[in-house]
Amino acid sequence: MxxxxxxxxxxxxxxxxxxxxxxxxxxxxxxxxxxxxxxxxxxxxxxxxxxxxxxxxxxxxxxxxxxxxxxxxxxxxxxxxxxxxxxxxxxxxxxxxxxxxxxxxxxxxxxxxxxESARILAREDNEVATGFLARRGFVGDKRYFTSALDLTTFDAAPYQALEARLAAQGIRLRSLTELRAAGAPDLDARLHALMSDVRQDVPRADPATPLSFEVFKEAVLEDPALLLGGYLVAEHGGQFIGQTTLFRSEASPDLLTGLTGVTRDWRGKGVATLLKLGAIRAGQAMGGTLIRTDNASDNAPMLAINDRLGFVRDPASVSYQRVF
The missing domain is CATH 3.40.630.30 (Gcn5-related N-acetyltransferase (GNAT))
Structure with a gap:
């Protein structure tokens, strides 16, 4: 040698x-x-x-x-x-x-x-990864944007009127920490029902299938990376109408957004923006400096909210599929 x-x-x-x-x-x-x-x-x-x-x-x-x-x-x-x-x-x-x-x-x-098939993500500006996949028969289709918000410079002042309007309508945000402390009945089952509802219309590469309560509890509620103060529920008249979640990996100080979604009857009324604002404040209170989120490129409503809040997009990631 x-x-x-x-x-x-x-x-x-x-x-x-x-x-x-x-x-x-x-x-x-x-x-x-x-x-x-x-x-x-x-x-x-x-x-x-x-x-x-x-x-x-x-x-x-x-x-x-x-x-x-x-x-x-x-x-x-x-x-x-x-x-x-x-x-x-x-x-x-x-x-x-x-x-x-x-x-x-x-x-x-x-x-x-x-x-039958397999999928993998690769950033479109990573020529090594995209070339590697193309040579092995992978074909890209669905695109996603990862975006980041600097919490140290975020200004919530432009959203005071929105928050006041929704508060006047009786909408409030409650964290998982608060809900558990209050002894909310059937809480885990209600959170599972809420997530099951709001995730149905989220654009994705493959069709959504029902998420069992067992999987939801283990993968979300019992995930050590879940930040209880950043799991927020929008509530109106005792009903859960929207949610967002924050996680933090042991491998990075960045905060990661899980699913943000609103029930169909409440979409287009500012509730998703209210949830995002709540998550931003929760992240700041935890000492976070950066929140990351990702969205399909055809999820126009959520991308528009993130853009208005000041999230900055990275180059798109592409879902590559290999059919066997």
Missing amino acids: NQFAVAEVEVGPIEAHEWDAAAQAYTAALPDDPVSGAELRRRDEEQRGWNYHAEVLVARQNAEVIGSAFYFQNPGAYHPQRFTLELGVRPDRQGQGAGAALWAALEAALRGLNA
């Missing part, structure tokens, strides 16, 4: 001591989608607990983890033969065959499961 030789890449299932290294490799490759080892392990365990097909694979050079890949099934758009993929290789180890080896292992596993 001469000084320019590259060590062979070996791919296999993740081992118990490799979760942190796998997450670090993925986050280094995709810093806009950070994940910790504990979070990656939890997601894998959840999938298996729901009896879905899922596996985390790692690429190693000289026993060092340099890349990782994950195939799983989306409970909110479930189909027994459709899968979601994640794949990342440390930037300093790209171009040495790790990505190709991970994809070969993913493809073999998916074919063994009789997969």
Whole structure:
């Protein structure tokens, strides 16, 4: 072996001591989608607990983890033969065959499961990722925008009239912390019903499927990344009419927006903006400096709200599909 030789890449299932290294490799490759080892392990365990097909694979050079890949099934758009993929290789180890080896292992596993198709996201300005996917038969279709808001400079003054108008109509925001402290009856079931309602019309790459109460409770309410003070519900006359959520990964100080949605009868009346304002204030109270959110490019109403609030869009991410 001469000084320019590259060590062979070996791919296999993740081992118990490799979760942190796998997450670090993925986050280094995709810093806009950070994940910790504990979070990656939890997601894998959840999938298996729901009896879905899922596996985390790692690429190693000289026993060092340099890349990782994950195939799983989306409970909110479930189909027994459709899968979601994640794949990342440390930037300093790209171009040495790790990505190709991970994809070969993913493809073999998916074919063994009789997969119909698989999806993966890639930013359209990432020529390495988009070229990698195109060469392997992936075709891009749905586009998404990730946007960020600087909480240190946000000015809520222009929205005082909106907030006063909605307050006069009897609409108020209540956090999950407040609702639990108040002993709201059947709270978890009501939150599940609200999320199930408002998510139906959210644009997505694949059709929405019902989210079971079990999945909702484990994936949302029991997620360690959920910020209880940032889970906000809009209430009117004792009825829940809208929601938004905030999360924070162990791998990043940024605040991440989950689902923001309003029941059909209340759309177009400023409730979604009120929820966004509440989340911004909650984030500021928690010491956050940046909120990130993502929306499909055809979700014009929510994109317009975010634009007015001052969210700045990153280059679009594209959902690439591989049909088998």
